[in-house]
Amino acid sequence: MVARGQHHAAERRLLPPRRTDLERRVGERRLELVSLEQERRDQAERRQPSERRQPSGRRQAEAAHHAELAVLVVSDHDEAALRVRDLLHAAAPDRFAVAAAAPSESLARLARGGVDVVLLAMSFSARRGFATFTELRALAPTTPFLFLSDSDDERHGLEAVRAGAQDVLVNSELDGERLARALRHAIERNRLHAALLDLALVDDLTGLYNRRGFLTLATRDLRVARRGDETLLVAFADLDDLKRVNDSAGHAVGDRALRDTAALLRRTFRDSDLVARIGGDEYAVLVRHAGHASAEVLAERMKRQVREFNRRAGRPYQLSISLGFATHKASTLDSVAGLLDRADRALYRDKRRKHDQD
Secondary structure, rough: OOOOOOOOOOOOOOOOOOHHHHHHHHHHHOOOEEEEEHHHHHHHHHHHOOOOEEEEHHHHHHHHHHHEEEEEEEEEHHHHHHHHHHHHHOOOOOOEEEEEEEEEHHHHHHOOOOOEEEEEOOOOOHHHHHHHHHEEEEHHHOOOOEEEEEOOHHHHHHHHHHHHOOOEEHHHHHHHHHHHHHHHHHHHHHHHHHHHHHHHHHHOOOEEEEEHHHHHHHHHHHHHHOOOOOEEEEEEEEEOOOHHHHHOHHHHHHHHHHHHHHHHHHOOOOOOOEEEEEOOOEEEEEOOOOOHHHHHHHHHHHHHOOOOOHHHHOOOOOEEEEEEEEEEEEEHHOOOOHHHHHHHHHHHHHHHHHHHOO
């Protein structure tokens, strides 16, 4: 087992790895800002996976510029969608298609796809408005969301943006040009900011988030989880004996073992969980809405995945992954870093147990 801080210096392949479409989707799922064209392409590729290169940002921007943009208005009142439709038609004819859904129907409508941007004509400060937003955003994390509110409440507006909304628009200040511009800018910010976040927060070797990405997005998740009184779970994982693999088979094979570990973590945890490679052979996962038995269930699932991989993969090594877990109520948790430290200590107890059994 490699000692902490003594990981090999060459943690990349000889040539910079090109992330596949699947890896890029994993890297972008939880980023707040991504283009509609990419989201539509992702939906098609999930039905029929391929290894096509993604179009450049310029081609995506041109496609988004010429396409009719689908706006989903979520509200209890039909008049809200009618007003949005009239404003957009007057300001930009044939540029926007507006559909309406009640909050109770919005999840099913968004799940069908084909939505560029969601406009929530609801109060973020109300429990129902926040709950609807978090449910929709969990279903479509790469879709931009805006709130349309009757109140110009700066505190709740900032809270909505921190929770992942693109903007909060005030009804009394809205006209067609301003609304059309806000919707277009929200979609464009998705695309541009996603590219920057992808570079800053993603580990190039595995396609997972890096340490910065994990702590950045986990801190945001913690703020949202506090509102819902959720229990958070952090799993700390460590690839055993990486130094031995590097010394015996070379760093290229060691890199392959690191990518294999990342793939097993993806299979073990849900798509909505935040999975990261935070060090040379160390990984972390943040799980929201954890139950009292989540750690035991996940540990057993991970063991099955590792056993099946070692039986079928035909690698020149046998993967061994140690795990540590820590859970805490989000409402009384100061930081995710503290929970990560507790999970790290639990991991080393798991390692000592393995060593004692050998």
